Amino acid sequence: MQIKVTAPAKIHTTIQLPSSKSISNRALIINALGNGTHHPENLSDCDDTRVMIRALNDDKETIDIMAAGTAMRFLTAYLSVTPGTRIITGTERMQQRPIQVLVNALRELGADIEYVANDGFPPLRITGRELRKDTISLPGNVSSQYISALLMIAPVLTNGLTIRLTGDIISRPYINLTLQLMNDFGVRAEWTDDHRLKVEPQAYHSTPFYVESDWSAASYWYQIVALSKEAEVTLPGLFKDSYQGDSQVAGIFRSLGVETIYKDKTVILKKNGKSVERLDYDFINQPDLAQTFVVTCALLNIPFRFSGLQSLKIKETDRMAALITEMKKLGYILHETDGSVLSWEGERCTTEEHPAIDTYEDHRMAMAFAPTCLALPEILINNPQVVSKSYPRYWEDLRQAGFIIKEV
Numbered sequence: 001m002q003i004k005v006t007a008p009a010k011i012h013t014t015i016q017l018p019s020s021k022s023i024s025n026r027a028l029i030i031n032a033l034g035n036g037t038h039h040p041e042n043l044s045d046c047d048d049t050r051v052m053i054r055a056l057n058d059d060k061e062t063i064d065i066m067a068a069g070t071a072m073r074f075l076t077a078y079l080s081v082t083p084g085t086r087i088i089t090g091t092e093r094m095q096q097r098p099i100q101v102l103v104n105a106l107r108e109l110g111a112d113i114e115y116v117a118n119d120g121f122p123p124l125r126i127t128g129r130e131l132r133k134d135t136i137s138l139p140g141n142v143s144s145q146y147i148s149a150l151l152m153i154a155p156v157l158t159n160g161l162t163i164r165l166t167g168d169i170i171s172r173p174y175i176n177l178t179l180q181l182m183n184d185f186g187v188r189a190e191w192t193d194d195h196r197l198k199v200e201p202q203a204y205h206s207t208p209f210y211v212e213s214d215w216s217a218a219s220y221w222y223q224i225v226a227l228s229k230e231a232e233v234t235l236p237g238l239f240k241d242s243y244q245g246d247s248q249v250a251g252i253f254r255s256l257g258v259e260t261i262y263k264d265k266t267v268i269l270k271k272n273g274k275s276v277e278r279l280d281y282d283f284i285n286q287p288d289l290a291q292t293f294v295v296t297c298a299l300l301n302i303p304f305r306f307s308g309l310q311s312l313k314i315k316e317t318d319r320m321a322a323l324i325t326e327m328k329k330l331g332y333i334l335h336e337t338d339g340s341v342l343s344w345e346g347e348r349c350t351t352e353e354h355p356a357i358d359t360y361e362d363h364r365m366a367m368a369f370a371p372t373c374l375a376l377p378e379i380l381i382n383n384p385q386v387v388s389k390s391y392p393r394y395w396e397d398l399r400q401a402g403f404i405i406k407e408v
């Protein structure tokens with residue numbers, strides 16, 4: 001399927017964003033580990049949360065988590081301490097996303113995990129058992145989801161867990177998000193130094209919990225305001241002191257001329273037109289925002305150097321390669337350095353006449369490229385349904401804001 005997206009001249013709208021999938025999936029795992037009696041409220045309705053709910057509620061032998069990285073990693077740890085034998089698998093891409101660091105860590109703690117096909121990758125066959133070892137060391141520079149997965153099971157391990165992280169730590173706000181959620185469910189879990197986490201054995205307490213809106217999804221509305229001539233967008237369900245690291249999007253977009261007004265658990269985005277001349281930023285803590293800023297800066301003609309992007313190669317697609325290829329269709333030549341930096345110094349090539357953006361089964365490719373129609377006559381997006389991974393109503397919300405979306 002392919003759609004053509006055309007932009008309105010002005011935007012003045014209120015958008016109800018999806019709930020955070022990162023918070024939803026943590027709340028679900030913690031609730032299951034604590035045999036919670038309160039069900040988390042306002043859960044995301046996205047694919048990644050749906051597969052998590054299904055996995056926790058069904059007792060089928062094989063669990064298919066499709067493309068959900070959090071579900072794959074969190075459930076691998078969860079199943080390692082839950083009675084029974086299950087196979088966990090996902091899409092073809094999920095079977096190429098590495099899980100060895102987590103499997104090695106869990107095996108070292110005593111877990112029974114086998115690779116069903118290729119060593120280091122899903123599918124996995126897991127038999128739950130008691131884990132008694134209480135210290136583990138693992139690299140912090142591959143995916144923070146491995147660390148979050150270990151942290152969430154840590155309080156129910158017989159002797160608790162001390163986790164030592166080696167190397168640089170990527171996506172640290174997601175580890176802090178996990179600690180925060182554990183805390184909300186009555187468990188003390190904390191950093192004891194910059195590279196060490198400690199959790200004593202203790203029980204989770206069931207508690208009413210309401211999931212906030214998704215700041216990563218908000219980033220596309222910031223982008224829309226930045227690329228519009230005239231726009232004001234109200235986003236209920238977001239607030240300043242959010243648990244989500246991607247709430248930093250507000251500060252970065254401020255330098256691209258978008259002002260954020262915080263008002264009673266609602267934010268209002270307004271264009272102030274005051275933009276920097278170039279943007280250099282380290283995305284090590286907010287990898288999911290990289291696509292939004294690559295596309296926005298180039299279309300605003302703002303040269304950039306974005307570092308800390310090493311994890312982009314193992315996400316829904318190789319996002320570095322996908323960005324380079326698709327931006328070229330729009331006439332922008334990006335450069336990759338050392339697998340972790342993407343930069344653009346203003347170099348242009350011929351723009352394709354009717355560019356059609358490939359989405360590579362990556363929701364963020366579709367969502368970050370659709371707003372380009374604000375600066376172009378129109379944009380074509382291939383396989384637009386990929387947005388359901390995190391933001392199923394994305395296209396409906398664009399329509400509500402005045403965009404015209406037609407199947408071609």
Ligand SMILES: O=C(O)C1=C[C@@H](OP(=O)(O)O)[C@@H](O)[C@H](O)C1
Nearest residue numbers: 022070143144145171174287311
């Ligand atoms: O823990 C989480 O909820 C997430 C952590 C990040 O992954 P990495 O830690 O693999 O960078 C992020 O990219 C992903 O979308 C969600």
Ligand SMILES: C=C(OP(=O)(O)O)C(=O)O
Nearest residue numbers: 067068069070288315316
């Ligand atoms: C990387 C992402 O998700 P995950 O790793 O959980 O599949 C994402 O949503 O951008």
